[in-house]
Amino acid sequence: MTAEFVLTGASHSYGAGICALDGIDLTVEPGEHVAVVGANGSGKSTLLKMLDGLAFCTTGTIATAGRPLTEEALEDPAFRREFRSRVGFVFQDADVQLFCNTAFDELAFGPLQLGLDHDEVRTRVAEVAASLRIERLLDRAPYTLSGGEKKRVAIASVLTMRPRVLLMDEPTNALDPRSQVWLLDVLDEWKRAGRTVVIATHDLSAAAESCERMIVLSEEHRIVADGPPEEVLAQRDLLLSVNLVHEHAHRHGADRHVHPHAHEHEHA
Amino acid sequence: MTAEFVLTGASHSYGAGICALDGIDLTVEPGEHVAVVGANGSGKSTLLKMLDGLAFCTTGTIATAGRPLTEEALEDPAFRREFRSRVGFVFQDADVQLFCNTAFDELAFGPLQLGLDHDEVRTRVAEVAASLRIERLLDRAPYTLSGGEKKRVAIASVLTMRPRVLLMDEPTNALDPRSQVWLLDVLDEWKRAGRTVVIATHDLSAAAESCERMIVLSEEHRIVADGPPEEVLAQRDLLLSVNLVHEHAHRHGADRHVHPHAHEHEHA
Amino acid sequence: MHIPDGYLGPQTYAVLDAAIVPLWMIAGARIRKTLKARQVPMMALAAAFSFVIMMFNVPVPGGSTGHAVGAVLIAILLGPWAAVVAVSIALVVQALVFADGGITAIGANVVNMAVIMPFVGFYLYRLVAGDRPGFGRRIVAAGIGAWVGIVAASIAAGVEFGLQPLLSHTASGQPLYAPYPLAVAVPAMALEHMLFFGPLEAVVTMGIVAVLARQDSALLDMKPAARPLRWLWAALAALILLTPIGVLATGTAWGEWSAAQLKGALGYVPAGLGRVGTLWTASMPAYMPPFIANPLVGYLVAAALGATLVVGVAWGLGKLLSRKDGSTPVDPPSARL
Amino acid sequence: MIPALAHIGEAPPRRRGSVRSLARRTADAIGHAVAEVLENDELASGPGLMQALDPRFKLVSIVAFAVTASFVHSLPVLIALVLATMALAAASSVSVTSFAGKVWSSAGLFALLVCAPSATAWITPGAVLVPLGPASITAPGLLIASRLIARVIAGAGFGLLVIWTTRWTDVLRALSSLGVPDLVVATLAMTQKQIMSLLRTVENMHLARESRMLSTGSATENRGWVVDRMAFVARRSMKTADDVYDAMLARGYSGAMPSLIDLRATARDWAWMAAGVTACVLVLGIDRMVFPT
């Protein structure tokens, strides 16, 4: 089976010498669930954009399912169709991802592009809307929704395409706790179904729970760790050196669950 | 001492009968740290906007430091000056909050408004930038920053004004774990210094740690619980009924730390 | 300057409505080439921008506020053909969503604000800015382009109005549509825009260009000079030349009009919609005294301007065309759009 | 200037000498405008004669009405057209007073101002009806002015009615099934979305500034700020357009914008059509036969 994604020495700069990724070597196998973590600005979003064929290598190469993933390759309609229906992408910023006039159109956009017939589209939209509890928002324009409602619509709009590979950039951001749990449940389901997931996140404990592999990006935009989450998160010095966690973390904070049971209620 | 904010029967609708807050009665005392939690779309952001005098009551009243907080009241230059320099607001969406051409201008905007002399402004900006590790971003345009970098600039732009009251809408969103811990540390410091904080968040455990009072908004946009976080979070049925948490929460999810030590490594 | 339904007779609007179809097709083909696949979001954005720019209220001295159209600015940033499409879309959306501007008058509005204004403004900008890199000159050029652009558009609207009494009247000579002759309509429109909206447009355009020059000068790279169509300029010249002919045709002794008459006629400025009242009371005295007192002067200014415009544009056009395509400093069109 | 937004800058009722900040006013007005569009959607999805019609038929009627009105010369027929728009409004659960108010404030008042001089002896000499010295209103003048005003408000009224009773998404669907190219419809669709999100951006920018502004700012300051902000919006928009395009690509956008068009003309629509054609013929017939000019 060919790898889902193969990156060799992939780098990306946003003009003017702003480097966002530097010499990334990475292979993602089909069915893998990979978490990408790193300090703000380390290049997680850029990496996902490259995997989705929205940003391209300044140097290095990237291939998907055995084919190079370049701007030219995507001009081939057959490849483009195959790639876009196989890979779905949830943007970090839901606002830019929502470009239709109503939430319903948003959810229907992908399936319509896939050329599904209208009844099928309607069924899919209804199904996904129900599972994300956004039925009553379907007639609303995305710009009148609250932050979390927008995020839910953005996630739903990708789920209606049923992609085999899912790239998600901080999907739990802005979601309420209940929806966060729902999303982690969905990830579990996908793992069983053999779908591939690459997720960029700051929630280290959720990442550890839902993924079997964790990649750490340094502030110099390189991969500095790659392995099972327990192993990666155990390298406390490394995490400190890339400014991902804080020395106080034991007292409280988002990474306090790296050692979740080492202290008893000292923060209560 | 007069209360910082007093809301009586405050409601807000976004035209067309989209109700966002319904009959809120709430008093915030100076020095209190209050967490506002609720499902997506329950009205947290709207509440904070009303406290900051950016949205106004459709019905009901709202007062700050003993004075009514209305559109007309804010037309009085003296009151406006006092209010705007006393109260700072971090928006949920950093993108919309940033309106200057560079991050530096963004941080300097508030202090310049305060009429501080230029050296003082520069000192403040440098100080805050250092504590948020955004020095090397100061020359960049806000819209070219990564999601978390934007959020940091947004927070920094409010901190440079040193407001006595801070309204923060999901401030830890998009921040990396280290910055999240840093923010919680800052909140602790403020508590000691007697500053007032109202924070809308989905991170129940962080809210429980940093605030001594928690308010729950229902999906019908009303306050359904108000009290110390431990007590509020113990009312599991209530939280379930407002769709804030999920029945699976014990297995994993964002509110799993409500009972942080009840299970041993089952998610590892 | 949005002309509603009812002011223009069928002969006028039918011609203009028909004229915009080929114009749109040409514009569409041009931007398809330069913008490729990005055209949908980019054009939508430019249209939205031109729409929103009309909503920024700029305080003007005298206690009133006004707003700009932005067509020349868009032409400077994206090229004139893109401006044609973007402003046209903004106008169509305004007509269909906000009932602003008539259905039958779409052609007239598009010709005035989405064709004449960006083309006149853009080529004047290029002419004045020259190829030299100095931004100071570019800013001045943008201001001149914007001012002349909007004034040219207003003159066109004035001509359209002024032709109505000639084209449609009852047996007894009563006008059926817009009632004022060219001699009133054209100077009225032109004056209002020369003195009030023109300067505003220029200030806004210059302001934005100045900010961009300081912060993001790449956006100001000269756009490829889409070769303008000769007939377009011929048509424009004809429109402007029609003005004095119209005066002769109506044969009114218009030098005898009172200031009050002209003042009434000046109400012909749909752009000042809903604001007309305050405008007169607040800003009129500050702006108009020397001109308003003597409409003859006003008209002469308009006519002189029109003539200068035609000559200037023709000269600029000649200059541009005589230059070989490749020698114009352009960035690859696809580089940014 | 957009009638729906005509209060921008004018601002909601403003006390004399009040110093509401420009930012506040603009933010309000824009928020108000957005709310108005939203309310429109609510009205358009409600019950009523016009609401129930197929949007394609409505689009055709709006053109037919405007063209017919433009050929009518006699005042009585034009007044009948105005009354007809009011009757249609009443049949479409639109409050006739708010409808008339809107039509007058957006088009009528302006037409009145424009036409006023032509009703007087300055412009149109003739039999004096109301002697006011040089501003005397003459009979032919009054006729000329009334004719124009009636035609303008009839056209604006019908247009407004169709807009009020049709959702924007339905307008787009209608355009697309009437054969307007996909690309154009897609661009129109996105323009409306971009307008709304730009408005939101502008509104939020104003709010964000408001929340950190200690004073309302001088006119000069505000002017500088507004111009600066327009440049900022221009630059940021370019980036947003790129991001949005990426988002479209990511979901398989390939140049076409298929949509779930489900427009089915019913007997009611055809009846409307037949009635409309008859009405147009009648109107023009009466205009030319009964009231020759």
Ligand SMILES: Nc1ncnc2c1ncn2[C@@H]1O[C@H](COP(=O)(O)OP(=O)(O)OP(=O)(O)O)[C@@H](O)[C@H]1O
């Ligand atoms: N600009 C707007 N126009 C119309 N409705 C709005 C607007 N903003 C918010 N709403 C609606 O008001 C309600 C409350 O929104 P608000 O943003 O206050 O929720 P929230 O509690 O902050 O949600 P989240 O957790 O998703 O940020 C929601 O139902 C939302 O859809």
Ligand SMILES: Nc1ncnc2c1ncn2[C@@H]1O[C@H](COP(=O)(O)OP(=O)(O)OP(=O)(O)O)[C@@H](O)[C@H]1O
């Ligand atoms: N459009 C852009 N133009 C210029 N520089 C950019 C742009 N987008 C991102 N960058 C820069 O590239 C680097 C990587 O950004 P990226 O968005 O990939 O970070 P990230 O890891 O996703 O961060 P975050 O956790 O904050 O979302 C950052 O230094 C950022 O400032």
Ligand SMILES: [Mg+2]
């Ligand atoms: Mg990111």
Ligand SMILES: [Mg+2]
């Ligand atoms: Mg919110």
